[in-house]
Amino acid sequence: MDPSGIFPTSYRTDRRVVRTRWQAIALALFMVLMLAAPYLASGRIIAVLNMMMISAVIAVGLQICTGYAGQINLGQAAFMGVGAYTASILASKTGLTFLLTIPLAGFSAALFGFLFGLTAARIKGFYLALTTIAAQFIFHFAVLNLPSTWMGGSNGITVPPAELFGLRFVGETSQFYMNLVVASIMIAGAFGIVRSRFGRAFVAVRDDDVAAGIMGINVAATKANAFLIGAFYAGVGGALWAYLIRFVGVDQFTLFNSIFFVAMIIVGGMGSIVGALVGVFIIRLIQEIIATVGPNIAESVSFLGGDIVFAGMNVILGGVIALFMILEPKGLMHRWNILKSSYRIWPFPY
Amino acid sequence: MVYFINDIITGALIGLLYSLVAMGFVVIYRASKVFNFAQGELVIIGGFIVWYTTMEVELSLWLSIPLSLVLAGIVGYLIERIFLTKLIGESVFSMVMVTVGLLILLRGVVLLLFGPAVRPFPIIFPLKPLFLGDMLIPMNLLIGGIITIVAAVGLSWFFNRTRSGLRMTAVAEDHVVASSMGISVKGSIAFAWVLGAILSTIGAMIFLSGKSLTFLASDIGFAALPVALFAGLESIGGLILAGVIIGIAQSLTTNYLDPLIGGSLGSVVPYIIMLAILLIRPTGLFGWRAIERV
Numbered sequence: 001m002d003p004s005g006i007f008p009t010s011y012r013t014d015r016r017v018v019r020t021r022w023q024a025i026a027l028a029l030f031m032v033l034m035l036a037a038p039y040l041a042s043g044r045i046i047a048v049l050n051m052m053m054i055s056a057v058i059a060v061g062l063q064i065c066t067g068y069a070g071q072i073n074l075g076q077a078a079f080m081g082v083g084a085y086t087a088s089i090l091a092s093k094t095g096l097t098f099l100l101t102i103p104l105a106g107f108s109a110a111l112f113g114f115l116f117g118l119t120a121a122r123i124k125g126f127y128l129a130l131t132t133i134a135a136q137f138i139f140h141f142a143v144l145n146l147p148s149t150w151m152g153g154s155n156g157i158t159v160p161p162a163e164l165f166g167l168r169f170v171g172e173t174s175q176f177y178m179n180l181v182v183a184s185i186m187i188a189g190a191f192g193i194v195r196s197r198f199g200r201a202f203v204a205v206r207d208d209d210v211a212a213g214i215m216g217i218n219v220a221a222t223k224a225n226a227f228l229i230g231a232f233y234a235g236v237g238g239a240l241w242a243y244l245i246r247f248v249g250v251d252q253f254t255l256f257n258s259i260f261f262v263a264m265i266i267v268g269g270m271g272s273i274v275g276a277l278v279g280v281f282i283i284r285l286i287q288e289i290i291a292t293v294g295p296n297i298a299e300s301v302s303f304l305g306g307d308i309v310f311a312g313m314n315v316i317l318g319g320v321i322a323l324f325m326i327l328e329p330k331g332l333m334h335r336w337n338i339l340k341s342s343y344r345i346w347p348f349p350y
Numbered sequence: 351m352v353y354f355i356n357d358i359i360t361g362a363l364i365g366l367l368y369s370l371v372a373m374g375f376v377v378i379y380r381a382s383k384v385f386n387f388a389q390g391e392l393v394i395i396g397g398f399i400v401w402y403t404t405m406e407v408e409l410s411l412w413l414s415i416p417l418s419l420v421l422a423g424i425v426g427y428l429i430e431r432i433f434l435t436k437l438i439g440e441s442v443f444s445m446v447m448v449t450v451g452l453l454i455l456l457r458g459v460v461l462l463l464f465g466p467a468v469r470p471f472p473i474i475f476p477l478k479p480l481f482l483g484d485m486l487i488p489m490n491l492l493i494g495g496i497i498t499i500v501a502a503v504g505l506s507w508f509f510n511r512t513r514s515g516l517r518m519t520a521v522a523e524d525h526v527v528a529s530s531m532g533i534s535v536k537g538s539i540a541f542a543w544v545l546g547a548i549l550s551t552i553g554a555m556i557f558l559s560g561k562s563l564t565f566l567a568s569d570i571g572f573a574a575l576p577v578a579l580f581a582g583l584e585s586i587g588g589l590i591l592a593g594v595i596i597g598i599a600q601s602l603t604t605n606y607l608d609p610l611i612g613g614s615l616g617s618v619v620p621y622i623i624m625l626a627i628l629l630i631r632p633t634g635l636f637g638w639r640a641i642e643r644v
Contacts, residue, residue, distance in 0.1 A: 072446065072447075074450070119625075119629060122628070122632055123629075123632045126385050126442060126446045127579075127628060129446060130579060130624070130628070131625060131628060133575075134621045134625050137572070138618060138621065141615075141617065145611075145615070256454060259450055259451075259453070259454055262447070308462075310458075311457075311458045311461035312458065313458070314458025314461070315455055315459055315462060316458075317454055317455075318452060318454040318455025319451070319455055320451075321448070321451030321454075321455075322433050322448050322451040322452060322455060325437070325440075325444045325447050325448045326436045326437060326448070
């Protein structure tokens with residue numbers, strides 16, 4: 001709901017993403033802060049922000065696939081892995097610039113995702129979720145069992161640093177800007193996709209696929225498209241990940257990572273791009289806190305060793321998913337929207 | 351030739367073990383319409399309960415096995431009370447996501463309680479394999495196969511012939527309709543989880559007998575998933591056939607195809623079969639026809 005005094009007079013203004021002057025100011029401030037972050041914050045925070053931006057790209061893709069189009073996807077980490085492997089193979093074998101490898105990583109992941117999305121023509125609901133789990137297993141199998149000269153097998157692949165005009169993107173700060181640019185483009189694109197014809201088709205299919213079909217939407221194609229777009233985002237995120245870590249291995253893209261991404265959009269709120277970003281922020285923050293606090297706890301309960309971080313992360317994330325599904329299935333964005341509309345109509349109660 | 355037959359028999363018996371674990375999926379689905387992704391985690395929880403009662407408390411097997419089954423049932427009941435009762439009437443998506451959350455929650459809890467250490471699992475079934483001529487059949491799998499078949503026949507009869515079994519079938523059909531017919535949806539779901547946890551514990555005993563126990567044993571849950579889908583999620587009797595087919599396919603691939611290509615195709619074969627069956631016949635071999643299609 002818009003605040004009083006803001007009313008669209010044309011379709012163009014009605015479709016705006018930034019609707020009020022304050023939103024524009026807040027967005028500008030946020031971008032300025034992000035641009036200045038490497039000069040304001042310590043290296044540790046920049047490293048965390050890098051992880052958050054990469055996760056944001058992937059979670060936004062999952063949000064389009066699951067939150068907007070309603071297709072449960074438990075294979076996002078596999079799609080991310082396809083992108084990461086594509087980027088690292090292209091970069092290490094052919095020496096292509098990252099300006100090309102990142103989009104190509106997106107396209108190859110999109111193709112892989114589309115193949116699994118095609119099964120949506122036959123099945124739906126959680127049966128579809130099972131085929132995405134199969135994607136996860138098949139990805140692992142392919143990497144580990146194809147000849148190791150192709151995909152590195154269990155040794156993984158070392159990735160050369162990204163380079164542009166003789167400038168090497170090594171170190172957290174320069175990668176921070178690379179991630180910031182790519183993430184901004186991808187997230188802006190997501191806002192465009194969800195209010196386009198495709199995005200409206202996604203929402204229609206999510207809400208009732210029979211009704212959507214009657215209205216002339218090609219339901220199966222729309223679902224496959226949702227997987228295609230979601231996997232494209234995962235692939236781009238995977239390529240960024242490859243350039244950040246400079247090493248890809250199959251253990252980085254497991255079913256557990258997929259569940260982490262699902263947790264992000266559940267916490268933030270389904271069906272909202274901003275929600276995905278909020279979820280990424282919260283989940284990555286929790287992860288960071290556990291990684292910092294965990295070793296101290298591990299010293300006092302020594303029999304667990306280093307696994308306490310992994311175990312604690314699982315307990316908290318699993319608990320968060322279950323609690324949100326039971327208590328707040330619409331996520332934090334829902335609460336925020338209630339708060340927003342109540343202050344906009346203040347002092348009236350409704 | 352002898353080796354070939356031996357591979358087939360061993361494969362079929364491993365397939366029956368998958369069937370038993372998959373029975374946990376199917377029983378929970380048959381009585382509550384919830385697909386439980388955390389089945390593998392129930393198996394390791396069962397395994398740790400058995401390990402704890404026999405190795406730590408040092409009860410005799412005759413005492414510890416019934417006690418473990420009771421404890422596993424209580425764990426299943428608690429999980430259902432805490433997480434799933436509150437979701438009756440919610441969308442399939444919520445239910446599925448809660449069990450996905452349970453998957454990592456339970457794994458984390460097991461890690462926190464027992465740590466990552468490798469532990470010896472009690473020898474429940476005789477270690478000595480059965481020799482049939484030149485063939486060698488693992489004893490635990492053989493007894494496990496018999497238990498599986500007995501359990502499948504019994505549960506199949508229960509769900510298809512008895513009054514309380516049919517009530518649960520109604521719950522799997524539709525929560526709202528079932529409760530308006532006076533059927534206790536809560537009771538049905540609780541029963542399903544107790545039964546699912548007990549079956550998983552039996553599965554853990556057969557699977558782990560005389561081996562070592564870590565939290566990684568939960569992978570059996572995902573290995574059994576294709577069996578459940580191949581049979582169709584509603585059919586308990588069909589699990590036997592599906593398990594045997596998938597077990598033999600896997601065993602033959604591992605023994606004859608993998609040396610040729612130098613990889614472990616065997617571990618993926620069940621998933622390839624699962625994808626194929628989902629595309630060709632989404633209801634599985636014996637599932638109900640009512641699956642919504644696009």
